[in-house]
Amino acid sequence: MSFLARRAATTAAPRLAAAPVRAFSASARRDIAKITLVGNLAATPEVKPTSTGREYVEYSIASNEGYGEKRSTSWFKVTSWVEEGPRRDFLTNLAKGSTVYVEGDAVMNNYTDAEGKPRSRLRINQRNIQVLRKPAPHE
Numbered sequence: 001m002s003f004l005a006r007r008a009a010t011t012a013a014p015r016l017a018a019a020p021v022r023a024f025s026a027s028a029r030r031d032i033a034k035i036t037l038v039g040n041l042a043a044t045p046e047v048k049p050t051s052t053g054r055e056y057v058e059y060s061i062a063s064n065e066g067y068g069e070k071r072s073t074s075w076f077k078v079t080s081w082v083e084e085g086p087r088r089d090f091l092t093n094l095a096k097g098s099t100v101y102v103e104g105d106a107v108m109n110n111y112t113d114a115e116g117k118p119r120s121r122l123r124i125n126q127r128n129i130q131v132l133r134k135p136a137p138h139e
Contacts, residue, residue, distance in 0.1 A: 036102070101132055
């Protein structure tokens with residue numbers, strides 16, 4: 001018997017019929033859209049109230065693509081629902097121009113503008129933020 005034949009005979013395991021694989025979850029299915037942004041803060045993040053009095057932090061990120069005359073900037077509004085405390089203080093003390101890495105949930109909001117035209121807006125609900133670079137202090 002050849003080496004390969006002996007190896008096949010000793011390592012062969014009985015084959016089982018493949019059982020159907022089914023993912024199981026006790027919670028309802030939720031479709032989600034995740035987004036990752038790297039860009040610069042357009043201004044210092046601001047604390048704003050909702051119509052119900054709950055507070056959130058809002059800021060804009062500018063993300064650039066391309067170089068020279070082909071350079072374009074995309075603007076993203078980000079909302080953070082962080083409660084009052086050290087995490088909110090950290091966020092609201094970030095300086096304009098800071099380069100940040102943001103992970104969040106993307107939500108498309110449809111609305112009608114003042115002229116009655118249907119519009120949509122992409123909103124990002126922040127899940128995580130990391131500061132990659134702080135702007136150089138002005139002298």
